[in-house]
Amino acid sequence: MEGRMSELSRLADAIVDPSGSCDDQDRQVAVMEFVEKLTFATVDDILEMLRVDFESRWGLPVWARNLAYRLACLQRPDDPHLLRMAASDLYLHGPDWDHIAEDLNQCAARLEAVSPETGLE
Structure with a gap:
C-alpha cells in the first residue's frame, strides 16, 4: 500500500x-x-x-476515530497492542471515555498475563 x-x-x-x-x-x-x-x-x-x-x-x-477503533477491536478482541492503541486514543478526547480506556488497558494486561507472546512490539 x-x-x-x-x-x-x-x-x-x-x-x-x-x-x-x-x-x-x-x-x-x-x-x-x-x-x-x-x-x-x-x-x-x-x-x-x-x-x-x-x-x-x-x-x-472523534466519532469516526472511535468507530474505527471499535470496529478494529471487534475484529481482533485478543490483540493487546490494538486494545492499548484504542485506549490511548480515547484518552486524547477528554475524561468522558477514560473509564472505557481503563477497561481496555486492563483487558490488554489480562491477555498478556495469560499469553505473553500475544503482545505485539
Whole structure:
C-alpha cells in the first residue's frame, strides 16, 4: 500500500475537508460513503487509515476515530497492542471515555498475563 492511498483513507480525507469547501449535501454523502467503507474494512485497512490520520491529517472527527477503533477491536478482541492503541486514543478526547480506556488497558494486561507472546512490539 506504500505510495498510494487506500480507499478508506481517501474517504476519510473527504470527510475532513479542512478548507470547508464542501456543502452540506456533499459532506453528508462523504460521511455515508466513509461509514459504509469503514463498516466492512479489514483491521489492517482501518489501522492504515488511522496511521495516515495520525501522521498527516489530524482532522478525523472523534466519532469516526472511535468507530474505527471499535470496529478494529471487534475484529481482533485478543490483540493487546490494538486494545492499548484504542485506549490511548480515547484518552486524547477528554475524561468522558477514560473509564472505557481503563477497561481496555486492563483487558490488554489480562491477555498478556495469560499469553505473553500475544503482545505485539
